[in-house]
Amino acid sequence: MGTANMDMGAFFRGLLPTAVANETGFAANDSSTHNMHANVIESLLPLIGLRSFAPMYSFIGNWLGYDPTFILTALGFLWASNKVMRQMYHLFYGLITEHLMSTIHISSTDDIYLHIMKWLAMQPKMVNSRALTAETVSKTAWEDEEESNVARDLSGLYLNFSNQEARAPPQYVPALGLHNFWWKGQYFRLHRKKESFLDEGGANGISTFKDKEDLMISCLWRSPEPIKQLLAHAKQNYYSDHQARTIVKRPSPQNLRRYGGHYNWQQVANRPVRDMRTVVLDQRQKLRVLADINEYLHPESPRWYANRGIPLRRGYLFHGPPGTGKTSLSFALAGVFGLDIHVISLLEPSLTEEDLSALFNSLPRRCVVLLEDIDTAGLRRPSEELEQVQKPKDDKSSKDDAKSTPNDWKVSDLAKALKKDTDDQKKGISLSGLLNAIDGVASHEGRVLIMTTNVPESLDDALIRPGRVDLQVAFTNATKIQAQELFIRMYEGDQGRPRHSRAKQQEPGTPMNGKSAEAPTNDHTTTAAAPLAPETSSAVASGDLDISLDELPHIAREFSDRIPDGEFSPAEIQGYLLKRKKHPRKALEEAGVWAEAMVRQKASKTKILQVQ
Numbered sequence: 011m012g013t014a015n016m017d018m019g020a021f022f023r024g025l026l027p028t029a030v031a032n033e034t035g036f037a038a039n040d041s042s043t044h045n046m047h048a049n050v051i052e053s054l055l056p057l058i059g060l061r062s063f064a065p066m067y068s069f070i071g072n073w074l075g076y077d078p079t080f081i082l083t084a085l086g087f088l089w090a091s092n093k094v095m096r097q098m099y100h101l102f103y104g105l106i107t108e109h110l111m112s113t114i115h116i117s118s119t120d121d122i123y124l125h126i127m128k129w130l131a132m133q134p135k136m137v138n139s140r141a142l143t144a145e146t147v148s149k150t151a152w153e154d155e156e157e158s159n160v161a162r163d164l165s166g167l168y169l170n171f172s173n174q175e176a177r178a179p180p181q182y183v184p185a186l187g188l189h190n191f192w193w194k195g196q197y198f199r200l201h202r203k204k205e206s207f208l209d210e211g212g213a214n215g216i217s218t219f220k221d222k223e224d225l226m227i228s229c230l231w232r233s234p235e236p237i238k239q240l241l242a243h244a245k246q247n248y249y250s251d252h253q254a255r256t257i258v259k260r261p262s263p264q265n266l267r268r269y270g271g272h273y274n275w276q277q278v279a280n281r282p283v284r285d286m287r288t289v290v291l292d293q294r295q296k297l298r299v300l301a302d303i304n305e306y307l308h309p310e311s312p313r314w315y316a317n318r319g320i321p322l323r324r325g326y327l328f329h330g331p332p333g334t335g336k337t338s339l340s341f342a343l344a345g346v347f348g349l350d351i352h353v354i355s356l357l358e359p360s361l362t363e364e365d366l367s368a369l370f371n372s373l374p375r376r377c378v379v380l381l382e383d384i385d386t387a388g389l390r391r392p393s394e395e396l397e398q399v400q401k402p403k404d405d406k407s408s409k410d411d412a413k414s415t416p417n418d419w420k421v422s423d424l425a426k427a428l429k430k431d432t433d434d435q436k437k438g439i440s441l442s443g444l445l446n447a448i449d450g451v452a453s454h455e456g457r458v459l460i461m462t463t464n465v466p467e468s469l470d471d472a473l474i475r476p477g478r479v480d481l482q483v484a485f486t487n488a489t490k491i492q493a494q495e496l497f498i499r500m501y502e503g504d505q506g507r508p509r510h511s512r513a514k515q516q517e518p519g520t521p522m523n524g525k526s527a528e529a530p531t532n533d534h535t536t537t538a539a540a541p542l543a544p545e546t547s548s549a550v551a552s553g554d555l556d557i558s559l560d561e562l563p564h565i566a567r568e569f570s571d572r573i574p575d576g577e578f579s580p581a582e583i584q585g586y587l588l589k590r591k592k593h594p595r596k597a598l599e600e601a602g603v604w605a606e607a608m609v610r611q612k613a614s615k616t617k618i619l620q621v622q
C-alpha cells in the first residue's frame with residue numbers, strides 16, 4: 011500500500027506537472043512530505059476514479075525500470091505546447107486575416123460564380139490540388155469536335171456516337187473546403203462552402219432544404235484589388251468568344267422565377283452569331299432596322315431622350331407568314347450588336363402577367379427582347395382558335411346536334427364543358443397586362459423590343475401605336491430574287507474545293523460523270539445499293555458540289571425561274587435545298603416538279619407532301 015501510495019504521488023506529479031514543478035526525485039527522502047502527498051492522493055483517487063490504475067501504474071514503472079512520470083510529463087508537455095502553438099497560430103492567422111488580407115464573397119446565384127468556376131476548371135495549378143470535385147461536362151451542339159474523335163459503325167458508313175460520353179473527360183474544380191493558389195505571383199486563398207437553407211413555399215407549398223454555395227476569395231494584401239483583377243480576368247476569359255456567339259435566354263421554370271432577379275432568366279443556348287448576310291430580306295429594310303437600332307443604342311441616346319422627355323425605348327414589329335425570317339432577323343440583329351437575346355413566348359401556359367412584369371424588370375441594361383406571338387395577348391387561346399378552324403369540318407356533327415333533342419346527352423358535351431372550364435381558369439396574358447409590361451413602371455429602358463406576329467391585322471391598335479412599335483418590318487414569302495439568294499447562300503459556303511477540272515469537262519447541263527440526273531452524284535454510285543448509302547464523311551466535309559463555283563450564279567438564276575414568285579416561304583425553299591445540300595444541279599433539275607407538287611398540295615390543303 012505504501013509503494014502504491016508513493017507511486018500514485020509520482021503519478022500525480024506527472025499529471026500536474028506545473029503543480030509539482032519543484033519536486034524532484036522519484037523516491038523523496040522527506041518522509042513527512044511524502045506521507046502528506048500520499049494522504050492527499052489517497053483521498054483524491056476515489057474522486058477521480060483512478061484507483062484501479064494504481065497497480066497497473068506501478069507494474070509499468072517496474073517493467074520499464076524507470077518512473078512513467080517522465081513519459082506522462084513529456085506527453086503533457088507536448089499536448090500543452092501543441093495547444094499553445096495552435097492558439098498562437100489562430101491568433102496570428104486571425105491577425106493576418108484581419109489586418110493583412112482582403113476577401114471578396116461570391117454567391118453561387120451570381121454569374122461571377124460561373125465565371126470563376128470556369129476559370130478554375132481551366133487552371134492546371136488548381137487541378138493539381140488534392141481535393142477536387144469531378145464534373146461531367148456536357149458539350150453543346152455548337153462546340154467544335156474533331157472528326158477523328160467520332161467513331162463509325164462496323165460498315166464504316168455511318169457515324170456512331172455510342173462512345174461519345176466515354177471519350178469526354180470530366181472537368182475538375184476545387185472541392186468544398188480551403189484551397190490556396192497563386193496567380194500572377196500573388197497568393198490567393200479560396201474557401202468554397204455549402205450551406206443548407208429552408209426553402210419555404212417550394213413546389214406545392216412544401217418547404218424543403220436547399221443547398222446554396224458561397225465562394226470566398228482572399229489575397230494577402232490590404233486592398234482587394236488583386237481579387238478584383240482576378241475576377242475581371244475570369245470574366246474576360248468567360249466571355250472570350252462572346253463576340254462570335256449569341257446567348258439566348260428564356261424565362262426560368264416557375265419554381266425558380268419566384269426568387270426573382272437573376273433567377274428570372276435562364277440561358278438556354280449559346281450559339282454562333284447568325285451572319286446578317288444569311289437572312290434573305292429586302293436590303294433597304296435590313297439597313298433601315300440596323301441603322302435605327304444602332305442610333306438607339308448609341309451612348310448619347312439616353313441624354314437625348316431624357317432632354318426631350320421621351321422614354322428611352324424602341325419597339326419593332328416583325329410581321330409576316332410563318333417561316334419568312336422574323337426570328338432569324340432578330341437573332342442576326344442580336345449578333346450584330348453583340349447583345350444577348352431574351353425570348354418570351356406569350357403562348358407559354360405558366361406565364362402570368364405578374365411574371366411578365368417581373369421578367370421585364372430583370373432585363374439587363376442592353377439586350378434584345380423577342381416577344382413571340384403577340385397576337386395571342388388578350389385574344390382567344392389557341393385551343394379556341396383550333397375549335398373555330400375545326401368547326402366547318404364538323405358540319406355534319408353540328409347537323410346531328412341540331413337533330414338531337416335537348417335531353418340527348420353526349421360524352422363530347424361533357425368534355426367540351428370541362429375544357430371550357432379549364433380554359434376560363436387559364437386566362438394567359440391580357441392585352442393590358444402586356445402593355446403594362448412593355449411600358450409600365452416595370453419596363454426596362456434601353457432594351458430593343460422586337461415583337462413578332464403572323465397575323466398583324468388582329469393586333470390591337472394600342473399595342474402597335476408609336477412609342478410601342480416604332481418600326482414595322484414586313485416579311486413575305488420569297489420573291490424570285492430571294493429564292494436566287496437563298497440558293498446562292500446554301501451552296502456558296504461549301505464551295506471549299508469545287509471540282510473545277512471535272513465540271514469544266516462537262517457539257518453544260520450534262521449531269522456529272524455522265525450519269526443520269528436522278529442518279530446520286532457522289533462517287534459511290536457504281537453499285538446497285540449505292541443510292542441508299544449515305545454520303546461519306548470526306549464528301550460531306552470537303553464541300554464537294556456537283557457544280558463549279560463559276561456556275562453557281564447562273565444555276566441560281568435558273569432555279570429562281572422555276573420557283574413561283576411569292577408562293578413559298580424562305581423556310582420551305584431552304585428545306586427543299588437542304589435535302590440536296592451537296593447537289594445544286596439536282597436541286598435545279600427537280601425544282602420544277604417540286605414547285606408544282608407544292609402548289610397542288612397547298613391548293614388541296616393537305617399536310618402530306620407528295621414530293622420533298
Ligand SMILES: Nc1ncnc2c1ncn2[C@@H]1O[C@H](COP(=O)(O)OP(=O)(O)OP(=O)(O)O)[C@@H](O)[C@H]1O
Binds near residue numbers: 339485
Ligand atoms: N428570310 C430568310 N432568310 C434566310 N433564311 C430564312 C428566311 N426566312 C426563313 N428562313 C429559314 O427558315 C427557318 C425558319 O425561319 P424563322 O424561324 O426565322 O421564321 P419565322 O418567320 O420567325 O417563323 P414563325 O413565324 O413560324 O416563327 C430558319 O431555319 C431560317 O433559316
